[in-house]
Amino acid sequence: MARVRVLLTLFPVAYALSVPTLDNSAQAIFAGKQPADLPHPDPTHSFWTHSPGANPLAGEGSTGELTNEADVCIIGSGITGVSVAYHLANAIQHGTFPVQDEGTNKVRAVILEARDFCSGATGRNGGNLTPYEFSRFRRAEALFGREAALRLYAIEHYSASEMARIARTAGWADTVDLVEGGHMDLLLTEERVKEAKADFDAAVAAGKTLNATWLDRDEMNSTYGTHNWGVRSPGYNVWPLKFVTQLFKQTRKVTPVLDLRLHTRTPVTSVSPLMAASFRRWELATPRGIVQCSYVLHATNGYASHLLPHMAGPGPAGIVPVRGQVLAMRANAPLDALSKISWVNNEGYWFPRPVTDVAEHPLVILGGARDAAGPPFEIDVTDDSIVDVNVGDVLRAFLPTLFPGLYTPGREPEAEWTGIMGYTALDIPFVGPVLNTNDVEEEDSYSYKGQFIAAGYAGHGMPRAFACAEVVVQMIAAELSNREWVAPAWFPRPFLTSVRDRPQ
Ligand SMILES: Cc1cc2nc3c(=O)[nH]c(=O)nc-3n(C[C@H](O)[C@H](O)[C@H](O)COP(=O)(O)OP(=O)(O)OC[C@H]3O[C@@H](n4cnc5c(N)ncnc54)[C@H](O)[C@@H]3O)c2cc1C
Incomplete structure (x- = not known):
């Protein structure tokens, strides 16, 4: 069980905390680790890639002269x-x-x-384009120092705002379903609220200008139908x-x-x-x-x-392939009741897709719950041709519990797929030669x-x-x-x- 906990901490659900280095037990699990396989030739079908007409370049340049x-x-x-x-x-x-x-x-x-x-x-992710505002700031500052920590947030802000600017200026923001719906960190316990506030305070102390609104349980319940705390910041979702x-x-x-x-x-x-x-x-x-x-x-x-x-x-210097799972689930309420927000908590992440008819019940893209797969938690896996049943069970049950009435318990998703992420020991990418x-x-x-x-x-x-x-x-x-x-x-x-x- 100790090993299980170590791994969960090392390779967290997207957006959750992790620690910087691998300890001996995790190293042992990867001893003799082989390089990643090539991408699986027959991956699961994602909502993004397999909706009709979604991938006009799918086979571009695949025949003829190289x-x-x-x-x-x-x-x-x-x-x-x-x-x-x-x-x-x-x-x-x-x-x-x-x-x-x-x-x-x-x-x-x-x-x-x-x-x-x-x-x-x-082509297989959760569709969130969220520049972090202050999430995990204490960890970033402890690991990299104040100046670099501030830049971890600056690069995300730059990237996301440039992507939005390009799509808008070129006139294809609607074609790609770019929605500036904001981002909500849903906090289920007072402990999580305390942690989030400590990150917020640390970011303020470091001189970061913050754009965040805190909501208590009553406000969250009356506005969004969930009796939990929340902190809202800017963010987008998109058809990647x-x-x-x-x-x-x-x-x-x-x-x-x-x-x-x-x-x-x-x-x-x-x-x-x-x-x-x-x-x-x-x-x-x-x-x-x-x-x-x-x-x-x-x-x-x-x-x-x-x-x-x-x-x-x-x-x-390693990049470890880790499998994530996502599904597309029809909500039981119109977009007005759900909001256009991209949500995250320590179990998963989700957002409702845009709709053309206000009365329509949107599809919600929902991912996460990787710990439900059990050891080794989808780590060191490049096979995205299958889904994990246990992860799927948790994802199916997730939203009806958090938002009673807005989602139908037992409803089957309209699509479910997996994809491969690249994890590093410090949780940040490698860039350069x-x-x-x-x-x-x-x-x-x-x-x-x-x-x-x-x-x-x-x-x-x-x-x-x-x-x-x-x-x-x-x-x-x-x-x-x-x-x-x-x-x-x-x-x-x-x-x-x-x-x-x-x-x-
Ligand atoms: C399930 C899941 C959910 C996620 N949700 C989110 C989210 O909501 N928000 C977010 O910010 N991030 C999310 N991510 C992470 C995000 O999707 C990735 O970090 C990002 O897409 C990486 O982009 P990339 O172009 O570097 O890699 P990829 O999109 O993986 O592209 C790499 C490409 O290289 C190709 N390739 C690999 N090896 C070879 C080879 N030898 N020869 C030729 N081609 C090769 C692959 O086929 C692939 O198409 C998620 C990831 C997954 C898997």
């Missing part, structure tokens, strides 16, 4: 991979990403995706796959200088160095042939260690030159991946221009591979 070389090869077509392409296009357009091939005056980029377009975590699809389409229009190709259903099985004399640095093997690349960007999240085996396991930490020698690090990564967001990637992608593009641009990369004001240094791989 692009055989590119300046930048992006592995993975989720929010990270497509954001990399978007920032690349904008950097070219603004003249900060130099064109290497003056003959063609093109920057060639290719996205290689193992399965359908955006069918990883981004549609967002990524629109972002991809928009990227293609930014500049004719970017020649962007997409090859879905094309898993990359290895990345090997090319001969020193070759113009390109890396060779990507796929079942359809090889692609030669100058730069490689690993946007593979939970699967990163398949191609980077030294990132397997729970160590300081790929380095080999197991063997901290300069030559070894150098051996990955030209490979970059932005991955490992745990259950909270939507408000972070877009900005992390921007940073890796800036880094590549700086290298190509012989400039020093300067971190944006909102970027937390602990995300850097160079800081994490060589802890001081």
Whole structure:
């Protein structure tokens, strides 16, 4: 039982607290850990990916000739991979990403995706785009110091507000169901209220400007139909796959200088160095042939260690695949009664989907409850072709208990699926050049030159991946221009591979 508790603490439900390092018992569980598998070829069908017409790019570039070389090869077509392409296009357009091939005056980029377009975590998640306001602030400050802690929140605010701005400015906010409905942390016990208030106070003491409203049990009951405490802050929800699809389409229009190709259903099985004399640095093997690349960007999240085996396991440089489960459940009340809020508590997270008819009972997207799976709590799992029955039982029973009358006990969901997250020991992503930490020698690090990564967001990637992608593009641009990369004001240094791989 002690081990069970350790694991639960180490790999919490999305948005819940965790501790920074793995202790011996958890290390032992992962001893001899193999790299992640490739994405499962036959995943469960998510509401996002399998609603009719939702994924027009699903099979794009999966047949015909494979692009055989590119300046930048992006592995993975989720929010990270497509954001990399978007920032690349904008950097070219603004003249900060130099064109290497003056003959063609093109920057060639290719996205290689193992399965359908955006069918990883981004196409299977809970749809919350919530920049944390103060949640877990004490932990962040204790781990990373005040300045970096403030930046952990700043990057989320930057990411989410940029994503919303882009969708609105380009006129596709409604197409992607972007809703600024706010975020509610639902607190079931006085102890949780105390903890949340302590985080709030710590954030205030650190000088953070906060936008949060506290509600007591009576206010929550009369307004939302649940007799618990709550704290409300800004937040969005979105159809993530549609967002990524629109972002991809928009990227293609930014500049004719970017020649962007997409090859879905094309898993990359290895990345090997090319001969020193070759113009390109890396060779990507796929079942359809090889692609030669100058730069490689690993946007593979939970699967990163398949191609980077030294990132397997729970160590300081590791990304561990963890399976999460989500379902779409019809509510028993109209949207007015439910609110447009995205909710979270320490069991799960949920939000009602937008409706066209006010009398309609919305579908509610609901995920979490991973501890119900029992040991090892879906940790080190890359199989998203099945759901866990026990997790499903808890998710089905969850909302009728919290909101009596607003949900029907025993009702079956209209869709249920799983997806793979990428957890790291510190609960924050790796961003920057790929380095080999197991063997901290300069030559070894150098051996990955030209490979970059932005991955490992745990259950909270939507408000972070877009900005992390921007940073890796800036880094590549700086290298190509012989400039020093300067971190944006909102970027937390602990995300850097160079800081994490060589802890001081
Ligand atoms: C069930 C679940 C619920 C979640 N809920 C939320 C939420 O509500 N809010 C939130 O902020 N975050 C949530 N997350 C986390 C969030 O979805 C992720 O952090 C984010 O989507 C990661 O994006 P990504 O592009 O880095 O990775 P992914 O979207 O996983 O994309 C990686 C892509 O790489 C591809 N790939 C992997 N290996 C290879 C290879 N060798 N060759 C080619 N392609 C490869 C995969 O097929 C995949 O499409 C959730 C995640 C899950 C699984």
